[in-house]
Each structure stands twice: as structure tokens, then as C-alpha cells.
Amino acid sequence: MSTLGETIDKAEWEDLKNKLLQREYRMLIGGQLVGAQGGETYETYSPSTGELLGSVPFAQSVDVHAAVDSAKKAFEFWRKTPPLDRAKMLKTLVKEFKKRAQQYAVLDAVNGGNPVTAMLSDVFSAVDMMEYVIGMVTELKGETIPSSGINWHLTRREPYGVIGKIIPFNHPIMFTAEKIVAPLIAGNTVVLKAPDQSPLSSLLFAEICQSILPPGVVNILTGDGPITGNALVCHPAVKRIALIGSVGTGKAILKSSADVAIKHVSLELGGKNAMIVYPDADIEKAVEGAVGGMNFMWCQGQSCGSTSRLFLHEDIYDEFIERLIKRVGQIKLGLPIDPETEMGCLVSQPQFDRVMGYIKSGLEQGATLVVGGEKPKGSVFQKGHFVEPTVFTNVTEDMKIFKEEIFGPVLSLICWNEKEDVIRQVNALPYGLTASIWTNHLPTAFETIDRIEAGFIWVNGSSRHFLGVPYQGFKDSGIGSEEGLDEILSYTQVKTVNIMME
Structure with missing residues (x-):
């Protein structure tokens, strides 16, 4: 039996799949x-x-x-x-x-x-x-x-x-x-x-x-x-x-x-979770945190804990976007059964239609699509419910992609410069499941923790759950x-x- 640390052979996965699908459940x-x-x-x-x-x-x-x-x-x-x-x-x-x-x-x-x-x-x-x-x-x-x-x-x-x-x-x-x-x-x-x-x-x-x-x-x-x-x-x-x-x-x-x-x-x-990046944060680590927090490579963004609203301070906004675009472009899409695949597909046609509807809404309401937004090219993707990892910039709080849980691989970027305003925007929605804060200044981290209305908060991290650590939501999140x-x-x-x- 393979464990997480072992090499997995693609042919073995295919053979196992065929055997499992020949039986009755x-x-x-x-x-x-x-x-x-x-x-x-x-x-x-x-x-x-x-x-x-x-x-x-x-x-x-x-x-x-x-x-x-x-x-x-x-x-x-x-x-x-x-x-x-x-x-x-x-x-x-x-x-x-x-x-x-x-x-x-x-x-x-x-x-x-x-x-x-x-x-x-x-x-x-x-x-x-x-x-x-x-x-x-x-x-x-x-x-x-x-x-x-x-x-x-x-x-x-x-x-x-x-x-x-x-x-x-x-x-x-x-x-x-x-x-x-x-x-x-x-x-x-x-x-x-x-x-x-x-x-x-x-x-x-x-x-x-x-x-x-x-x-x-x-x-x-x-x-x-x-x-x-x-x-x-x-x-x-x-x-x-x-x-x-x-x-x-x-x-x-x-x-x-x-x-x-x-x-x-x-x-x-559910959640419409926020990730806040302060200007003193380690940008390289925060970019990885944004990709991981969005769960592009775990369940294609179909996670209640995904940090799908990314609040970037204006001092790092442009640099962060440049690095994020490059990193998202490295994600390998493919058939889920392939052990080299990093990102699979959405679970159903209705889910695919829902996500594509939100992408269309983002474009119509004036957000800027910088990555993804379509079904990936290639014959391997045409019969499945695949959506490219998608990133919007210039997202404002009146947009549906800001306010509503998409449950798909769509990340919305918001530029901020005033702490009071970003806290207000983060807390403006009825959700309160998770949040992620990126800063190397401990007083800033604790002040933000105190003011964010969410049940589980990461500081300089995202997405991970820890054994024995309680996970819960505030407000309508649970x-x-x-x-x-x-x-x-x-x-x-x-x-x-x-x-x-x-």
C-alpha cells in the first residue's frame, strides 16, 4: 500500500479504478x-x-x-x-x-x-x-x-x-x-x-x-x-x-x-473568507498562502474555508499581483486520477454553471480578470467540469464576487490603504468562518485578530487544520x-x- 511519502504509479491507479468500478455499491x-x-x-x-x-x-x-x-x-x-x-x-x-x-x-x-x-x-x-x-x-x-x-x-x-x-x-x-x-x-x-x-x-x-x-x-x-x-x-x-x-x-x-x-x-x-496582507508581510510566503488558502490544489476552491477575498495593501498591491499571476500559472490541471495533477475539476455541471456565472458577473460588474476565467484548452478537459484557477483584481464591495460564496476557484483581490476601512469590509458580510492575517508586526496581528469576526484565524498561514484545535464559524457560518x-x-x-x- 502506498503512503504519502511514496511514489504512486499512474497505471496502478488506473487499474485500481477499473476494479472498483466493476463492483456493486x-x-x-x-x-x-x-x-x-x-x-x-x-x-x-x-x-x-x-x-x-x-x-x-x-x-x-x-x-x-x-x-x-x-x-x-x-x-x-x-x-x-x-x-x-x-x-x-x-x-x-x-x-x-x-x-x-x-x-x-x-x-x-x-x-x-x-x-x-x-x-x-x-x-x-x-x-x-x-x-x-x-x-x-x-x-x-x-x-x-x-x-x-x-x-x-x-x-x-x-x-x-x-x-x-x-x-x-x-x-x-x-x-x-x-x-x-x-x-x-x-x-x-x-x-x-x-x-x-x-x-x-x-x-x-x-x-x-x-x-x-x-x-x-x-x-x-x-x-x-x-x-x-x-x-x-x-x-x-x-x-x-x-x-x-x-x-x-x-x-x-x-x-x-x-x-x-x-x-x-x-x-x-459556508464562508466568504478574507485574507489581509499588511505592507510589512513576507510577500513570497503570502503569495503561497493566498494560493493555498484558496484551495486551488485541494478541492478546486470548493471549500467553505477558502480565503476567497484577498485584501492587499496598496504599497504591495502591484508586486503581489505580479507574483501571484506567475504562481497561479504554474498550477498543473489534469485528470484527477493522474498523480501529477495538482488541480482537478468541479463536482458537477450545476456547480460548473454556478462558477462560470460568477465569473461572468465579475466581468459585467467591472472587475479585471487577470488569470483564468475559462475552461482550460485541450481535449482532456472538454468532457469534464474544469475551470481554470481564476483571479480578479479591482474588485469592489458592491460586486457579487465580493459578497457571495462562489464555492469554486475564483479569487477576488481588493486594494486597501486604511486599516479601519479594510476591517469594515472584512466584517461587512454575514459570514464569519475563517480569516488569514499576514504581518510581521505582532501588535498589528493581535489588534486585527481582536476585531475580525471569524471563528478560525490564521496569522502568517492559511488553510491548514491542526489536530485537536477547534474549528468553528461566527455569524451565519455555523x-x-x-x-x-x-x-x-x-x-x-x-x-x-x-x-x-x-
Whole structure:
């Protein structure tokens, strides 16, 4: 098996791809790999070639109810399973997951459009997060509170029950694998809805869950948001819901779930994130930070954390643009399955149309296109949803490309000279997920950190996530925290106990 440090042979990837696409993929419900009860399916495609990859089950309301009923039944014994025993089973799951790293990377490249080497990195990122969460099992503890006399006041953490998880298309296997572990380690059971556009790796992961975990502890469904996702959100037995997705979907979930019951909901949503470069910054490093922060070479800008608004001080504006144009021009576009590819394609035709619509809007509203903006030339790109890495200058705050999340490889540059004005522009939008600040002056960095309305801020860095460091959004960018101890604890509810001793 290849690891991140080894050379990957293109022919081996192609051979593995062909083998993976010759098999059938099914959902996991109640410990069984099954199709939809009514036989409903939908087709899934390769966004880079237009190739039909196969059909997957389309879960209807009856299938969602079966999965939730199974998870509810499994909860009765899973919650009573000793925490260290749960951890032991999950460690076995991680071990088997690592063995199939290449398979998951191939499926996410072929089905999602992301470069295969980046998707291999996703697998190992998920492994790190899973092992971190499993290792925190003994931290799910309560407190004793010295409040009155000789009486005892205690708290204990208990699981919710059935957890509904909905994940997006940009990192399918990473989110499928790592996002089930926190609820499971806390004693909950899970029903996960795989992403509509790129479901194959989630269904492959379902197979190792079936072989290792007791029936019903994990259930994995495929389908769409309006039918499958809504049925999951609105099921009265689903006590806790977690979504990674768009602001619009997050709002819809809050409304739909509230009509059924008061549920605990966490949302990791979109962003229109800012990168601010001060005149004293290291320009060469900041250029790399801008390219990395935009996620051109990870998921083609299809990331909620992408720093898609780049605020450059006027003293460095021209030099920065010159260096940025050169650097972006070096990005190698290609088929996602090719290990030499640095940037793949968008996930679907609607996503391609959306991004191209924003590029057209930028031109019509007066921004200056300095890089990209088109489908790349060459026969290899013509059947797929490829968009060149795109950079606009002279972007102003009245433009759509300034205000709205594009979720594609479009970077907007804004020139500034007054600190008060740049802070105002950064905070002017309803989003508040991430921000990146570039300066070598520590007081400037801390002042900007204090004033920026965002949940995760890098200083002289961008894009990277760090093990155990919480990731969360402000304003419309989310509710709750991911990736740290707070996420693990969020899958428990606190019960307070008072014991009268007198």
C-alpha cells in the first residue's frame, strides 16, 4: 500500500479504478448491505470525463425510517458497551480503513473530481482525527461540585441516542470516516447521509463498518437532500443533527427540525473568507498562502474555508499581483486520477454553471480578470467540469464576487490603504468562518485578530487544520465547534445529580 511519502504509479491507479468500478455499491442499514426497499436508484458520474460510474441506491423515507429504527435499537446496547470496548472496536475500524487508503482516494478522485494525491492525504488526515478522538474516550467525564454542606452534587455525560449526520461532496471519505467517531465514542449510534454527487467512497466505507461494528451502530444512506436528507432531519427519533454544508441548507435544517422537536443541531457552514496582507508581510510566503488558502490544489476552491477575498495593501498591491499571476500559472490541471495533477475539476455541471456565472458577473460588474476565467484548452478537459484557477483584481464591495460564496476557484483581490476601512469590509458580510492575517508586526496581528469576526484565524498561514484545535464559524457560518474536544463533548448531554446526605 502506498503512503504519502511514496511514489504512486499512474497505471496502478488506473487499474485500481477499473476494479472498483466493476463492483456493486449498497447502503448499510441494520448491519446489512442493501438497496432501497422500493428499488429506487440514481446514476453517479465522473465529473472529469462525464463517464457513467454506475447506479447507487436512492433512499426514500421508508429506508430512512428503517435506518433510524435500526440505530435506535442498537443504541440500547451500544450505550451500555464499556467506553474502552467501544474504543477497541473503533481502533480496529481505523486499522482496516488505513489498509484501503488507495481505494478511497481513487473513488474520491474519480467520483468527486479532486486530485488523487490530495484525496490520499484526506484519508490519512481522517485517520489522524479518528485516532485523536478515540484517544479522548476517558475525557467524557463529569464533575463533582462542592456547593452545599455534606451533600453531593455530581454531573455525568450521557449520549443523546441516534445522531443524524449529513456531509458534503468536497471531502467525501474524510468526512464520512472521521465524523462518525465522535458520536460513536460517546455512546451514540449514527445514521449518515452520504453526499449526493460523490457517494461511492462512503458506500465502500460502509463495508468495513459492517464487518467490524455491531448491526445498527452505523448506518450509511445515499440519496438527495429534499427526500433522504429531509426525512432524516425530521425523524422524531433523531435527537442530534450535524451538518457540514451551505448556509441555505443549514437554515432549512433548523426550520425543518424545529417543526418536529427541539433538537441539538450543529452546523459547519459556508464562508466568504478574507485574507489581509499588511505592507510589512513576507510577500513570497503570502503569495503561497493566498494560493493555498484558496484551495486551488485541494478541492478546486470548493471549500467553505477558502480565503476567497484577498485584501492587499496598496504599497504591495502591484508586486503581489505580479507574483501571484506567475504562481497561479504554474498550477498543473489534469485528470484527477493522474498523480501529477495538482488541480482537478468541479463536482458537477450545476456547480460548473454556478462558477462560470460568477465569473461572468465579475466581468459585467467591472472587475479585471487577470488569470483564468475559462475552461482550460485541450481535449482532456472538454468532457469534464474544469475551470481554470481564476483571479480578479479591482474588485469592489458592491460586486457579487465580493459578497457571495462562489464555492469554486475564483479569487477576488481588493486594494486597501486604511486599516479601519479594510476591517469594515472584512466584517461587512454575514459570514464569519475563517480569516488569514499576514504581518510581521505582532501588535498589528493581535489588534486585527481582536476585531475580525471569524471563528478560525490564521496569522502568517492559511488553510491548514491542526489536530485537536477547534474549528468553528461566527455569524451565519455555523453553530458549534468541530475537530477538538468540544466536538466530542457535543455528542453528550449533561445530567446533574444531587445526593442528599443529611
